[in-house]
Amino acid sequence: MTIPAASRASYPVRPGNAIHPLIDGVPAFRRICEAIEQAKHSVWATVTFMWAACRMPDGRGTPLDVLNRAAERGIDVRIIFWRPDPETEYLKTNAFWGAPEHIEKLSESHPSLLIRWDRAQPGYCQHQKSWLIDAGAESETAFLGGINLNPHSVVAPGHRGEGQNHDVYIELAGPSTVDVHHNFAQRWNEASERKLPDGRWGAGSESDLSFPTEIPRQRGQALVQIQRTIHKGRFANGHATPEGSVFPIEEGELSNFEQYCAAIDAARSSIYMENQYVAVPEIIACLHRALRRGVEIVVVVPAEDKAPEPLLDLAAFDHFTLAGIAGLNDDGARKPVWVHAKLMLIDGEWGTVGSCNLHRYSLFGNCEMNAAFWDSKSVRALLDGLLDEHLDVDVSGMDDRAAMQLFGRIARSNRQRYEDSDSSWQGLAYSLLPIEGSGR
Missing domain, CATH: 3.30.870.10 (Endonuclease Chain A)
Incomplete structure (x- = not known):
């Protein structure tokens, strides 16, 4: 792996x-x-x-x-x-x-x-x-x-x-x-x-x-590990799962946090992330290191008036896309859709889906559960489905890096239309970073 x-x-x-x-x-x-x-x-x-x-x-x-x-x-x-x-x-x-x-x-x-x-x-x-x-x-x-x-x-x-x-x-x-x-x-x-x-x-x-x-x-065919956040002192019985080891659950569990950091640090080609919050400094630092290695990164978060401050420092890299999604109301106007997903897909080979946001509550205190999976077929099925929805385009014939680059181009084009008050976008995704020189 x-x-x-x-x-x-x-x-x-x-x-x-x-x-x-x-x-x-x-x-x-x-x-x-x-x-x-x-x-x-x-x-x-x-x-x-x-x-x-x-x-x-x-x-x-x-x-x-x-x-x-x-x-x-x-x-x-x-x-x-x-x-x-x-x-x-x-x-x-x-x-x-x-x-x-x-x-x-x-x-x-x-x-x-x-x-x-x-x-x-x-x-x-x-x-x-x-x-x-x-x-x-x-x-x-x-x-x-x-x-x-x-x-x-x-x-x-x-x-x-x-x-x-x-x-x-x-x-x-x-x-x-x-x-x-x-x-x-x-x-x-x-x-x-x-x-x-x-x-x-x-x-x-x-x-x-x-x-x-x-x-x-x-x-x-998929390899899977169930991962959790459990605060220390919440449970006392560390009874082992079948063919597993006794785990000191009374000390808590932070396997979601460990996995996110390890996966981002191991990325070679692409990272696609959707999350309600991306605010933990350790995660931002991992993303920054990946960008310095040349990894193509797309992060999809809720589309609010102001882009999340912790992510703005990553915008200096051309191969970083920060996006939200917005649909069409009956009157033809674009309205933001709240991104509540908690997922990450890496290199078209590995993914995680679950309940864990990337803020301090989910990573260090809440009771959370994700499934991490090593299976290119499952990862591509999810990536292709998400990009088909967000971009209105079939990316199944592209490699993961090319798909991320296409996402960035469409998101930036839709951002320009957004700033021009033109709702005729391709798909739903648009960049949350203003176009340089737009004055907005």
């Missing part, structure tokens, strides 16, 4: 996985709902935010409607919801944290639905967004990414107006799903609120889960 794996991690690199990228909320949640509807044994989810207004695709109703139908079929349905603490209380509005109105909603649910609430280290967030289907069974499948149960995320492709989100999940099948299973069991068993009268819901929610013992069969 030219990109090294995280060395200090709960989970090993495992061969034999299949990865399928799911770009944006409707395709992602449509596929997740299909998997829930086909589940034979269990559906387990870790949820950060669940808006009351969220509806699943194709008339399926609310997320709870989908999960209740699974429970009615006798499926073991468990959810770990984040409960904000006093320092994060401002985020309660769209979290399903166990308020009286949430308990009232649950009173209408199937009695076998099981829930535990979980707080993070004070000031931080239980930020994992994962779905695990048929844990421990032959059909075990996991979904990892950054998409919240948010009405702004579950929007039909092509509807790119103001207030909408762009995000990504991956579907994972094969040996590494056992580590998603282990993560869920570890979190369920040590959920912070589990012993409080209002810290769990459903008959059976008081019972802990067994850790997995069997590794699923190989389903593809």
Whole structure:
């Protein structure tokens, strides 16, 4: 492997996985709902935010409607919801944290639905967004990414107006799903609120889960490592994952941070990154070193009035592109689309997708989970899909570096149109750096 794996991690690199990228909320949640509807044994989810207004695709109703139908079929349905603490209380509005109105909603649910609430280290967030289907069974499948149960995320492709989100999940099948299973069991068993009268819901929610013992069969060719951010002191039981080592989880885990730095430092040709925030100095320093080596870099972030300050120093390099995306409203005007994805693709060979932003909260304090994968087929499928959406062009015949260079040219051309108040762009992407001499 030219990109090294995280060395200090709960989970090993495992061969034999299949990865399928799911770009944006409707395709992602449509596929997740299909998997829930086909589940034979269990559906387990870790949820950060669940808006009351969220509806699943194709008339399926609310997320709870989908999960209740699974429970009615006798499926073991468990959810770990984040409960904000006093320092994060401002985020309660769209979290399903166990308020009286949430308990009232649950009173209408199937009695076998099981829930535990979980707080993070004070000031931080239980930020994992994962779905695990048929844990421990032959059909075990996991979904990892950054998409919240948010009405702004579950929007039909092509509807790119103001207030909408762009995000990504991956579907994972094969040996590494056992580590998603282990993560869920570890979190369920040590959920912070589990012993409080209002810290769990459903008959059976008081019972802990067994850790997995069997590794699923190989389903593809991808090497995968499940990586996390876990604050020290949150968990105590470092029970080893199957064919893994006992990990001192009480000391915390920073394998997401280790992997991001190692991957950027190993890049030889190209880096494509989408992230809601890129603000940690160590990550910026890694990108700066890569640019000095001549690596072609594209970073896609939310399109705000002012480009993120930490990234502006990188703009001195011609082979660096900082971009946002904007869609067309019904009136023909361009409106920014919020980039909520957390992904990076390197050299057309390696990628990571998950819940981890590149700010200090996600890298050092929140509870996060990503899947890093070494598989050129999966990486190119994701890269080609993203650039087809953002640039409205097929890049599948280009090498990774040429694709990044094309992205830069189109983004700069669209920036010029933006400054000329011309909304007839190619695709969605535009440079967040003003054209020299434009006065803006």
